[in-house]
Amino acid sequence: MSFSSILGYFLGGYFALVISLFMLSSVVPVAGFAARTLSAYISIVICATYGVLASIFLRIVGREQIAQWTTARAFKYVMAITIGITFEVDDPKRHLDTVRPAVFIGNHQSELDVLMLGCIFPKYCSVTAKKALKYVPFLGWFMALSGTIFIDRKNSKDARQAMAGAAKEIQTRKQSVYIFPEGTRSYAKDPGLLPFKKGAFHLAVQAGVPIVPVVAANYSHVLYIKDYIFRSGKIPVKVLDPIPTTGLKPEDVDELTRSTRELMLKEIVALTQKVQNRPIAIPATSGDGVVHASGADATLS
Structure with a gap:
C-alpha cells in the first residue's frame, strides 16, 4: 500500500471521527x-506544513520577515472554520500596522492563544526563542527560516546580557517581536495575570522600542480544559497604546514591568465584564506582580 493511500485512509477516518x-x-x-480538540490538532498540522513551505519560498524571495505573519493568518482562517472560534480585534489607532519595531506583549491563557496570535499578529513580527532551539530538527529549521529572533542565553548571568543580541537584531532589521511575559499558560477560570517576567521589558529598553500591550478577555466560557468545555464563540482582544521606553535604563525595568502589568490587568477585567456580562472585581496581586531574579532563564519568557 502506498504512502498516499495510507494518508488518505488516515485522513478519511480522522474526519469521520470528528x-x-x-x-x-x-x-x-x-x-x-473531543471533536474541537481533534479539529484544532489537524488544523495546526495543516497550517504548520503550510508555514514551512511558505517560509522556504519567502526566504528565497527575501521576504522571510512576513513568514510568521502569513502562517498566523492561515491559523486564523482555518481554525475559524474547523472550531468556530475567532478573536475580534479592537485596534482603532492601527497600532498593529503602524508601530514598528516594537515589543508586543499579551496575556497567556491556554493553547488557544495560538489562534489569538493568528488574528492579531503584526506583519513584520516574529516570536522569540532561546538560541539552542535553532539547531533542533524541523522546529528549529522553521524558526530560522521564518525570521525568529533568537536569544543567546549561553553563559549569561543576567537578562540584560541575554537580550543584547536580540535588541541589536530588532534595531537593524526593524523586526518586532511578540512575547508572553507570564512565561507560561495560566489556564485561569477568572480574569487575571500570573507574575510577569522581565525579559520582554529588558529587551524593549535595550532596543529603545515601545511596548505595545495586547489583552484578550478571559475566555473560560469558550475553553476551560479542566471542565472539558470547548465551544464556538467570539473573544474580544484590545490593542492598548504603545508605552515608550526612550530614555529608560535597566534600573527602570521593575517599575515598567509592574505598571504595565497593572494596566493590562484592568483592561482584561473590563473586557471580560463586557463579554460575560457580569461584574468582576480586579483580583488581588501578591507582591508587585513581578518575578525578581537575576538569571536569564528566570527572567526571559
Missing part, C-alpha cells in the same frame, strides 16, 4: 470537547 463526535455532542457534551 464529524461523528460533533453529531454526538448534543447528547454527550464532552464529545463536543
